[in-house]
Amino acid sequence: MSDYISHDHEHDGIDRRGFLHCMAWAGTGLLWTISGGVLASRTLAQIAKAGEPLPATDLSFLQISDSHIGFSKEANKDVTATFKIALDRINAMPTPPSFLIHTGDISQLSKPEEFDTFDEVLKSCRTKDVFYVPGEHDVLNDGGKLYRERYLKSVEGKGSGWYSFNKNGVHFIALVNVLDLQAGGLGQLGDEQLEWLEADVKDLGSSTPIVVFAHIPLWAVYPQWGWGTSDSERALGYLKRFGSVTVLNGHIHQVLQKVEGNVTFHTAMSTAFPQPAPGTAPSPGPMKVPAEKLRSMLGLTNVQYLQGKSSLAVVDSNLS
Amino acid sequence: MAALLSGIVFFNLSLFALGGEMKNADSTKPNRIEIKDFAFNPQTLTVKSGEKVTWINRDEEPHTIVSVEKQFKKSTALDTDQEFTITVGAPGTYSYFCSVHPKMTGTIVVEK
Numbered sequence: 181m182s183d184y185i186s187h188d189h190e191h192d193g194i195d196r197r198g199f200l201h202c203m204a205w206a207g208t209g210l211l212w213t214i215s216g217g218v219l220a221s222r223t224l225a226q227i228a229k230a231g232e233p234l235p236a237t238d239l240s241f242l243q244i245s246d247s248h249i250g251f252s253k254e255a256n257k258d259v260t261a262t263f264k265i266a267l268d269r270i271n272a273m274p275t276p277p278s279f280l281i282h283t284g285d286i287s288q289l290s291k292p293e294e295f296d297t298f299d300e301v302l303k304s305c306r307t308k309d310v311f312y313v314p315g316e317h318d319v320l321n322d323g324g325k326l327y328r329e330r331y332l333k334s335v336e337g338k339g340s341g342w343y344s345f346n347k348n349g350v351h352f353i354a355l356v357n358v359l360d361l362q363a364g365g366l367g368q369l370g371d372e373q374l375e376w377l378e379a380d381v382k383d384l385g386s387s388t389p390i391v392v393f394a395h396i397p398l399w400a401v402y403p404q405w406g407w408g409t410s411d412s413e414r415a416l417g418y419l420k421r422f423g424s425v426t427v428l429n430g431h432i433h434q435v436l437q438k439v440e441g442n443v444t445f446h447t448a449m450s451t452a453f454p455q456p457a458p459g460t461a462p463s464p465g466p467m468k469v470p471a472e473k474l475r476s477m478l479g480l481t482n483v484q485y486l487q488g489k490s491s492l493a494v495v496d497s498n499l500s
Numbered sequence: 501m502a503a504l505l506s507g508i509v510f511f512n513l514s515l516f517a518l519g520g521e522m523k524n525a526d527s528t529k530p531n532r533i534e535i536k537d538f539a540f541n542p543q544t545l546t547v548k549s550g551e552k553v554t555w556i557n558r559d560e561e562p563h564t565i566v567s568v569e570k571q572f573k574k575s576t577a578l579d580t581d582q583e584f585t586i587t588v589g590a591p592g593t594y595s596y597f598c599s600v601h602p603k604m605t606g607t608i609v610v611e612k
Contacts, residue, residue, distance in 0.1 A: 255560070288562070320600065366603070466560050
């Protein structure tokens with residue numbers, strides 16, 4: 181496939197073909213490093229394979245997503261095992277990340293025993309600090325009450341569970357866009373959360389690097405499948421003045437990215453099963469692939485970006 | 501006389517059977533909405549007031565049934581092959597959606 185951009189409708193340097201091309205299946209987690217406000221990401225598999233220490237950075241953290249503990253269908257009959265592999269990869273890193281963020285869908289059906297399994301397996305992770313945002317699978321029947329009790333206690337989440345924190349000069353914002361969804365709509369932040377966000381960043385200097393994380397993408401990945409957030413534009417409006425904004429999401433079980441001005445959007449892979457590329461299947465349900473192929477999809481995605489560059493550098497390769 | 505009686509009985513039975521068949525025809529195709537590929541099928545269902553409506557989830561993804569105007573109790577999340585049944589009340593148009601995937605919407609039209 182050529183990298184030539186044939187249709188650049190949105191003048192963002194990405195046509196549909198290129199958009200799909202830069203998508204990558206990868207299985208375990210992404211390591212984000214921040215050095216001087218510039219984020220770069222590398223896959224765990226690549227780090228483990230290379231066996232090299234991380235470059236000197238001010239801060240490194242790791243994003244894992246969509247564990248779906250409790251899922252046991254064809255697409256992956258043992259999601260606990262693949263989650264364990266992800267943690268093994270983290271533990272094998274020469275320089276452990278400062279903390280993890282989990283961008284939602286810990287569980288398949290919000291069941292206490294699914295959360296129990298996740299917590300039990302997570303104990304094996306050397307990195308103990310984890311920051312969470314819920315996915316829709318985590319808040320199915322109780323408006324997120326149980327999830328909140330279990331995963332948001334230490335962060336004193338506001339409203340339905342949003343919060344922010346600072347690490348090494350970087351301001352992290354954890355948003356909730358999976359609750360009180362409206363008929364016909366997409367993910368939603370809601371007025372209360374948006375007002376909080378506006379106030380939260382008001383006094384920050386524009387040079388403060390911002391990292392926003394939420395489950396459903398905060399950009400219109402593919403609204404036909406509900407892959408977007410209806411009021412994300414307003415949220416991004418409050419972040420416009422910042423020189424470096426990185427938005428990390430899950431939900432779609434594949435790596436996609438886009439850069440708009442100073443904002444980089446990135447979605448993470450799942451540790452459970454892949455989902456189809458936008459529009460390539462009748463629905464966004466779990467994608468079944470042969471067992472041997474599933475592992476080959478636990479691949480490599482090396483992502484780097486430099487401030488001032490208009491697009492991400494993405495190198496995809498699988499493990500086979 | 502016996503022959504006449506049995507004839508009457510037979511006649512009655514056949515009527516009953518006919519009625520039963522029609523009912524069976526209804527209950528093999530009851531007011532059923534299948535959830536498949538993140539869609540309600542049929543998307544619009546017309547039923548009579550007091551009838552039951554059953555949703556069944558054929559996806560590997562959990563779905564819910566939630567009335568937009570809170571006209572009926574909402575379901576819990578339905579896993580694969582799980583069902584949810586309501587008895588519809590007053591005539592009118594009932595819009596509903598899946599609160600997990602709100603793009604999924606459907607309508608029940610309840611007639612007298």
